[in-house]
Amino acid sequence: MKNDMFRVSRPEKSIMVVILFATALLWLFPAYSAIKQSLLFNGFGNYVSVFTTKIAGVTVLKTLINSFIIAFIHSVIVVSTAAISGFAFSKMHFFGKRFLYVLVISFMSVPVTVLIAPLFFTLTKVGMINTRAAVFLPEAALTLPFSVLMMRNFYDSLPTELMESAYIDGAGDFRIFSKIYLPLSSPAVLNLSVLAFMWSFKDYLTPALFTSNPRIMTATLAVSRFKDSLGGTPDNLGRYYASMVIIAFPIIVLFSFFQRYMRSGLTAGAVKG
Amino acid sequence: MKSLERHNWRGYAFILPLMIILGIFVIYSFILMVQGSFFKTDLMFNRSDFVGFKYYKIAMTDPYFFKAILNTMVFASSSVLFGISLGFLFSVFLAFSLSGSNFYRTLFFVPTLLPNALIAVIFGGMLRFRFGALNEFLGILGIEPIRWLSDPTLAYLSILSISLYMIGIPMMYYQAELATLDKSLFESAQIDGAGFWKITSRIVFPMVIHSHKTIVMTLLLTAFRAFERVYLLTAGGPARATEITGTYIFTFFAEGGGRNIGYVNTISTITLVLAFILSALILTVFNTDFRKNRKVVVK
Numbered sequence: 073m074k075n076d077m078f079r080v081s082r083p084e085k086s087i088m089v090v091i092l093f094a095t096a097l098l099w100l101f102p103a104y105s106a107i108k109q110s111l112l113f114n115g116f117g118n119y120v121s122v123f124t125t126k127i128a129g130v131t132v133l134k135t136l137i138n139s140f141i142i143a144f145i146h147s148v149i150v151v152s153t154a155a156i157s158g159f160a161f162s163k164m165h166f167f168g169k170r171f172l173y174v175l176v177i178s179f180m181s182v183p184v185t186v187l188i189a190p191l192f193f194t195l196t197k198v199g200m201i202n203t204r205a206a207v208f209l210p211e212a213a214l215t216l217p218f219s220v221l222m223m224r225n226f227y228d229s230l231p232t233e234l235m236e237s238a239y240i241d242g243a244g245d246f247r248i249f250s251k252i253y254l255p256l257s258s259p260a261v262l263n264l265s266v267l268a269f270m271w272s273f274k275d276y277l278t279p280a281l282f283t284s285n286p287r288i289m290t291a292t293l294a295v296s297r298f299k300d301s302l303g304g305t306p307d308n309l310g311r312y313y314a315s316m317v318i319i320a321f322p323i324i325v326l327f328s329f330f331q332r333y334m335r336s337g338l339t340a341g342a343v344k345g
Numbered sequence: 346m347k348s349l350e351r352h353n354w355r356g357y358a359f360i361l362p363l364m365i366i367l368g369i370f371v372i373y374s375f376i377l378m379v380q381g382s383f384f385k386t387d388l389m390f391n392r393s394d395f396v397g398f399k400y401y402k403i404a405m406t407d408p409y410f411f412k413a414i415l416n417t418m419v420f421a422s423s424s425v426l427f428g429i430s431l432g433f434l435f436s437v438f439l440a441f442s443l444s445g446s447n448f449y450r451t452l453f454f455v456p457t458l459l460p461n462a463l464i465a466v467i468f469g470g471m472l473r474f475r476f477g478a479l480n481e482f483l484g485i486l487g488i489e490p491i492r493w494l495s496d497p498t499l500a501y502l503s504i505l506s507i508s509l510y511m512i513g514i515p516m517m518y519y520q521a522e523l524a525t526l527d528k529s530l531f532e533s534a535q536i537d538g539a540g541f542w543k544i545t546s547r548i549v550f551p552m553v554i555h556s557h558k559t560i561v562m563t564l565l566l567t568a569f570r571a572f573e574r575v576y577l578l579t580a581g582g583p584a585r586a587t588e589i590t591g592t593y594i595f596t597f598f599a600e601g602g603g604r605n606i607g608y609v610n611t612i613s614t615i616t617l618v619l620a621f622i623l624s625a626l627i628l629t630v631f632n633t634d635f636r637k638n639r640k641v642v643v644k
Contacts, residue, residue, distance in 0.1 A: 077440040077523065077549075078531035084541050088438040092449050095435070099452050099510065102464075105471035105478030112476060149366075157363040166356030176363065179371055181624040183569040185591040186613035188598050189381070189606050190374035193390050213370035216363060245355045276462040276573045292460040296577060299466065306476065313470055320463055327458040328451050334458075338514070339521045 110317045112310035122314045128294070128301035129286030132315045135294040136322060138204075139273050142290060146208040146272035147265050150219050153212070155261060158223025159249050163235055173224070180217040184210070184277050195282055206282035207290070208272065215271050219264055222337065226260035227253060263337030266330045273323065291319045375617070381610035388603035400611035409585055410612060413593040414619065420575075420589065421568035423508040428515030428560050433553070435512070436519035437545050450520070457513030464507060465577035469494070472503055497586035500579045504587050507574050514563065518556040526552060558631045565627055569620045590616045 110118055122132055160166075161173045184191075191210055192201075200206045230253060238248045254261075279293040289297060298315055302308040327334070377390060382400060384392040404410050435453060439446050456464060471478045472493035480490040494500050526549070534544055572591035575581060581588040581596065594612050597605045 075442040077437070077526070077528065078544060079535055080441060080541050085441060085443060088441065089443050089445075092435065092438055092443070092445075095431075096449060096452055099456075101478065101482075102467050102471050102510075106467045108478055109470050109476060153362045153366065157360040160356045160359035164353050164356040164359065165351065166354065167352055169356065172360065172364075176367065178621070178624070179367065181566045181569070181620045182371060182617065183567075183591065183620060185569070185572055185594050186378070186617045186620075187371070187374045188595065189388075189609045189613065190377040190390075191370065192388065193377060194369065194373065196389065209366065210370050213366050216366060220363065245353070245359070249359075270458065274460040276460060292462050295460070295462040295466050309470075309476065316463060316466060320459060320467075323459060323463075324455055328455065331451070331454055331458070335517050335521070339518060 106313055106317055106320070110310060110313035112313070113307045114310055118310040118314035119318070122311055122318060127311070127315065128289070128297045130289050130294070132291075132294065132298075132318050134287075135289050135291040136319065138288050139291040142204050142207050142211075142279075142288075143269045143272040145204065146211050146215075147268040149208065149212045150215055150268040151261055151265050154216060154219035154223045154264060155254060155257065156249065158220050158225075159227050159253055159257075161220065161224045162227035163232065163253070164245065173220075176217050176220055178217075179214075180221070182214065182217075184214055188277070188281055192281065200282075202283050202285045202288075204283075204288055207275075207279045207288075210278050210282070211272050211275055215268060219268065222264060222340065223257070223260060225340065226257050230256055260337070260340070263333045263340070266333040267337045270327060270334060291323075294319065378610045378613050378617075381607060382614045384607055386606045386610070388606055390606070396607065400608045401615070403608065404612050404615055409588060410593060410615075412585070413588040413590045414616075416587060417568055417571060417589040417591075420504060420508065420571060421565055423505050424511050425561055425564050427509050428512050428564065429557060431509070432512035432515035432560075433519055433550065434545075436516050436523055437549060439516075439520065440523045450516075453516055454513040456510040457517075461573040462577055464510070465574050468503065468507060469578050494579055495583055497583050500583055500587050504575055504578060507578075515556075515560045518559050519553060522553050522556045523549070562627050562631050566624050568623065569616060590619075 112118070114121070125131075157176075161169060187210070195201045195206045195210075200209070234252055235248060238252060243251070273290075274292060275290075276292045276295070279290045280296065283289070283293070286297075295316065298312055302312045381390055381392075383395060383397060385394040385396055386392050435449070439450055470476075474480065474490055474492050474495075477490075477493070479493070484490065491499065493503050530552075531544055531548065534548055539547070569590055571589055572595070575587050575589050576592050576595065579587045581592040590612075594609060594616065597612065598609045
């Protein structure tokens with residue numbers, strides 16, 4: 073076959089298919105387990121119950137909407153901040169640029185668990201505890217270093233000559249960024265938007281630590297709050313796993329659809345260290 | 346006319362939003378944390394007593410803290426191992442035209458897309474003693490139900506097994522690089538009589554060294570970020586066998602009604618220093634050829 077990496081025999085291909093198929097079964101087993109448990113005792117009644125009643129003071133659909141709102145705001149903040157500072161780090165000259173860039177990039181490995189006590193203090197002081205900002209702002213602080221790296225690498229790949237000729241035409245720095253370089257960076261902006269949305273959607277610790285109001289509970293937080301609320305009785309176990317399936321389904325559909333952008337965003341960002 | 350090489354103060358204005366966010370939530374947090382690690386403090390950082398290095402001494406002599414650091418490294422390394430072995434092999438398989446390859450590509454990527462918290466509770470349900478899908482499956486084979494999460498060794502293996510499902514990111518890097526390889530190299534090897542295993546292990550595997558490095562880097566750089574997988578599956582138990590730095594810090598933060606915040610700051614500071622040392626090590630070891638090969642995988 074033309075599309076093959078190199079020539080292999082038919083039996084060799086069959087072995088590959090068998091191994092992949094067996095692995096796929098292993099991958100599908102947790103999904104089978106979750107669906108099976110979501111039907112415990114009441115069958116589809118569990119789904120009806122989860123859709124129509126509140127658990128831990130909120131409906132499962134509302135937690136998905138909350139996740140969407142927070143992930144969207146997080147994505148907007150991260151993309152706009154990373155684009156403008158990535159441009160400055162790549163194309164502008166100012167004293168201490170190299171030092172500041174290395175400082176920002178070094179925060180890439182900071183784990184949020186080490187910041188929980190100081191963040192709790194700061195967010196309480198400024199009155200943000202129990203608001204959506206207490207989730208998307210700390211998230212942005214932790215996802216920005218990688219995002220800045222990604223955007224700077226993209227601007228590095230664009231020619232500096234554009235900047236020079238615009239200067240000669242008398243354009244200011246911000247106009248050069250917004251009218252010339254930002255539109256050219258739209259592939260990177262798109263990749264980063266999808267990634268930033270996913271990072272926030274997947275985050276558990278930030279909403280768990282800094283929000284307790286059920287009205288802004290995210291879907292990822294519902295994973296543990298619903299469990300605490302429902303307890304371990306067998307028929308509640310069914311309702312619990314029904315809500316987990318409902319949370320997983322849109323994530324799988326949505327992110328599978330957008331996985332192309334995540335792949336190109338992550339490979340481009342990580343390779344050009 | 347402005348010179349491009351001259352100092353341009355507007356650069357600071359462009360990075361100001363970034364610096365404000367990082368300044369408030371990261372740098373200010375570091376300052377609070379390091380200061381707080383020398384005091385007996387409460388949740389609002391009201392200092393009562395200066396304790397000097399007392400908390401550091403406690404942390405350094407707590408065997409559970411060392412165990413947590415070790416476990417963090419073991420769990421991160423297991424992801425690297427599964428990624429480089431199985432992730433690589435499956436990526437090679439998917440470089441051939443096989444029936445259903447698009448389905449497999451997406452399926453192996455799905456666990457990477459899901460929140461770790463969700464994966465942890467789904468595994469928790471699968472491994473339950475009663476109503477657990479794994480024990481029910483083993484029952485069909487005539488095997489007695491097993492308490493997966495109550496035995497320290499089995500609980501440890503259960504958490505390790507999640508790493509197996511996390512090969513999506515490694516596969517993503519391998520697939521991107523495999524697509525760029527020059528196929529003519531394999532043709533001459535085949536004329537010399539090399540078979541599938543020989544080409545895959547002797548030629549392809551060394552050729553994707555670039556992806557190997559990226560995978561080791563990305564997975565180890567984020568090693569100390571692990572939390573949900575342990576917290577929601579075993580909560581660090583049984584008998585603290587599966588504790589990692591994330592759960593170790595969180596437990597002291599959440600318990601004791603805020604009386605342990607001084608100690609939380611201390612163990613946070615130590616963990617942060619370790620994370621920085623690890624990333625500095627990784628970057629110095631791997632960064633050199635990163636510059637040289639930077640165009641390999643970029644589309």
